[in-house]
Amino acid sequence: MKLEKILDKLGALEKNSFIKIIDNIISQNPKNGKEIEKILSSSNKGLKSADNQNISKIFHLIASEFTDHLKCEFQEANSQLDILIDIIIRDGNCVMKQDWFSRLYETEIKKLKVKIKVLNTELENDKSELSESRKRDYKIYKNCLSTAYKNDIANNREAKITSDELSIILTLSKQLNLSQEDVKLINYSILPIKKIDILDVINDLKNLGVVFFSKKENTIYVADEMVKLLRAVRGKEIAEKFYRRTLKLLREPIVNQISKNYNIDRKLTNGEKIEEIIKEGISFTSLLSNDIYKEGSNLTEKKKTLNELCEKGLNIQNLKGSTLDDKITSLIEHFDHVEKDEKVGISLDGFDKMLTELNKDLPKLNKELKEQFELQDEYVLNANFLLDYNIKPRDILDLISKTDLSKFIKNNEIKQRGDDILNILDHYKDVENLYLENYENVGFRNLNLLKENGISIKESELGLKFEELTKVIFKGLGFDVDDKFKNQLNTQKDMMDILINLGNNEIIIIECKTIKEKGYNKFSAVSRQLKSYQNLALKNDLRIVKILLVAPDFSDDFIYDCEMDTEMNLSLLTATTLSKIFESFKASKFKEFPHVLFRDIVINEERILKALSK
Known part of the structure; x- marks a missing residue:
């Protein structure tokens, strides 16, 4: 669930911890401080009074600083933060009831304790399936961790691992090529692991700013944007679903090879091995750099294998990059883009x-x-x-x-x-609904995004398609979109896009504009055009209730010029706002949209959505 949607569900008290952290980051002059200041100054209000859309924008701008804030918390080696974050970043765990989260947490602790016993037995057993080199790696890491933790006792101090010691130990784990699961098991075989009361767990995560908790609904929310950030903190480059998608394309001998390298039971089915590989927390980059190739493959063979995996398996043609590392980075960026895209590929x-x-x-x-x-x-x-x-x-x-x-x-x-x-x-x-879901992309003439979302259209057809979709939306709002009457009025010189017939000689005129860049700014040209339509209607004894200009976006100068115009009853309506009004109208009690709500210079989306929800 997107951050903005979660914030819309919550009260001020439930958002308070999150807002405090963002406020603190803003006070420390973040790198995007000027952009943040612009957002806050536009409403002449502080962060606490900012609307949820702007809070979401600001979070995006301070993402790197928020990541640093979380990394500081990880300096506490026995905080169980690794266990908790690994639970909440799993696909499907972004919305959970308290009792469900409690069950997942308890299950995770129990599983960890069982796995720790198994690992300790394997390390001591001469006949274990662990290779001698792997045993050596585990023992080196375990002994170093034990020394870092217990050396305080020898000096009559409380046993703990300092941030300096932790940074050295983490470097060691990377050099030994240990998975996150390996590190977790060895850590908690040295550090005491105990179950914490679930309300304390939730409160700690809430104060950290990573979850929201609604007491009224007894529900924990983790925003999609936060999940992505938490994955980065844990060194997980992609979502589990994309990791699974890639692993399922590998031949079974390769999956067995990976399982052997990371001490995964080879008696499991292929599907079970894939799930265990994902749970191990093996770096996706490491997997694609070393683990998916036949032993002895050279660099050229590795690049060829990766290209075939992307082209034939993942349907990604011409993966960017000349080196293997570049290609892996391009694949991660591709999955990142797919995850960010709110469109679903079908309607x-x-x-x-x-x-x-x-x-x-x-x-x-x-x-x-x-x-x-x-x-x-x-x-x-x-x-x-x-x-x-x-x-x-x-x-x-x-x-x-x-x-x-x-x-x-x-x-x-x-x-x-x-x-x-x-x-x-x-x-x-379902092409028509798919076009409606991509209404803003059509308006922005964004051919690349349209193609990625399953829409094939020529650039020359986008203007007409935007007009057609606008008609569909206004018909869906219950209006009489009267093409016959419009065609009677139109001349060769003056051709309005859409005419809504309200009866009793009253009409609404709608003009549609597509743009390639943000901020439609050609007011002088469009105002001449709209005034000619106005004159045409007045000559035919029609009363113009409203003129609406629909475009993906409007520049500040355009809005100012519109405010200064005294000759037309003109309102500006963005494609996004119109889409949201349409969705809200479909769930409302109204059979026809009350056009009196179109009364602002720039149509106020929030006010109209509130009116429709009553």
Whole structure:
């Protein structure tokens, strides 16, 4: 769930710890201080009075400073912060009831204690499956950690690991190529591990600023933006779902090779090994640099293998970069972009339809999803619910076996040639709704984003498509979009885009503009155009209730010129605001949108959404 959406759900008290940390960072002159100051000065209010959208923007601007704040907390070696963060950054754990989080925490502690016993036994057993070199690495790290922790006792001080000692030990773990799970097990075999009261755990995480807790709903929220930041702190470059997507493309001998390198039970099934590899916390960069190749592969062979994995398996053509490291960085950036993108690749209606039909053909899928993503609700095959957990259509299909995918494709008459997953996504695309979900991208003429979101369109067609989509939205708002009457009025010289007929000779005129850069700024040209439409309507004895100009964005100069205009009843409406009004209207009690709400110079989204929710 996005930060802004979570903040909208909470009261001031529940946001207080988070706001305090951001306020403290702002007071220390962060690198993006000028941009932050501009956001706060635009409303002439401090951070506590800023709206949730602006708080979200400011968090994005202080992300690196917030990361430093968290890294300081990690200096406390026995804080259990590694255990807790590893729980809350798992796919599906961004929204949890308190009792569910408590259960996950208790389970994690129990599993750790069992694994620690197994590891200690393996280290002492001459016949263990651990190689001698791996045993040596574990013992070196364990002995160094033990010395750092216990040397205080010899000096009659409380046993602890200082920040200097910790930084040396972390460097040692990297040089020994230990996974995060290895480090965690050895750490807690030396440092005492005990279960902390769950309310204290939640309170500590809340004061740290990484979670929000709603007492009213008894629910913990972790923002998508925070999950990404916490993953970076833990050295996890990509989400588990993308890690899984990559591992599932590897041949079983390679998966076995990785399992052997990281002491994973080779008796497990291939799918279970993949899950264990993910849980180990092995760096994705390390995996792609060393672990997925046949022994003895040279650099050229490694690059060829990685290119084939991306092109044939992940459908990423022409991976950027000349060196292996560059290519790995490009792949991580690709997954990062996919995760940030709020679009789902198919429409919401298409997503829901796909889930309904998957549930019909694969009745065990609901249970498998619950277990895979640790979801608490009984029925989880709902598009809006899954998107709140940042789980998208592709993430669902990645979990389904090839046999079940083939069965589903045949049962639903989906194209069978080519890539199964891409064929399924294409089948449920629902083009009109997909265009509506990309309304702002059409307005900004963003061909690259449209292509990535499954829309193929020529640049020359974008202006007309933006106008068509605006018509669809106003029809959806219950208005009479009267093309016949508009065509009667239009002349060769004056051709208005959209005319809404309110009856009794009253109309609303709508003009649509697309732009490539942010900030539409051609007021003089558009005002001449709109005044000519106004004159045309007045000549025909029509009363113009409102003129609306719809564009993706407006510059400050454009807004100022509009405010100074005394000849037209003109309001400016951004594509994003219109989309949100449309979504809110569909859930409201109104059958027709009350056009009197279009009364600002720049249409106030927040005020209209509140009015519709009453």
